[in-house]
Amino acid sequence: MFTKKIDHVGIAVKDASSKLSLYRDFLGLKDIKVEELPERGIRVYMIHVGESKVELLEPMNDQSEIAKFLQNKGEGIHHIAFNVVGIDEAVELAKQFGFQPLSDSPKPGAGGTKVLFLHPKTTGGVLVELVEGHH
């Protein structure tokens, strides 16, 4: 597998609009794409910063993939995502290295990408996302 850059840093928030003054107004990051992923129960605010992004993850409902994190840990950094080439081989490769994939195959991510998560228990306490494609 080939990795060239950090794709994004995922940040769990209860209410994204109240966080935009930092990114959009103070830091001057105007390229922000909003997308809803109902299958994950997440509204995404993808904030472009040079070649990488900050991804604000806002729950759309109580079943949201980030609801439990917000309940247990509160708002803050949720995951780091690496842009990769060869994600279809990543499940088997990760297992060979002792990292636990959180699905049997890559799943749809924001912006039409394919994503695969690795369990934080096997990656030094960091939820790692692999992303193939571009937002």
Ligand SMILES: CC[C@@H](C(=O)O)C(=O)SCCNC(=O)CCNC(=O)[C@H](O)C(C)(C)COP(=O)(O)OP(=O)(O)OC[C@H]1O[C@@H](n2cnc3c(N)ncnc32)[C@H](O)[C@@H]1OP(=O)(O)O
């Ligand atoms: C927007 C789409 C997409 C994109 O295109 O970028 C996304 O980014 S979606 C982002 C949200 N989706 C996901 O995170 C999917 C993958 N995550 C999971 O499957 C689960 O969240 C999880 C990582 C398996 C954790 O779920 P679960 O085991 O049910 O949670 P617990 O609360 O019981 O925690 C167990 C254990 O793991 C620690 N933990 C949980 N979340 C994180 C985290 N984000 N980073 C680091 N560690 C985490 C938690 O603290 C527990 O540890 P112990 O207390 O020591 O047991």
Ligand SMILES: [Co+2]
């Ligand atoms: Co992400």
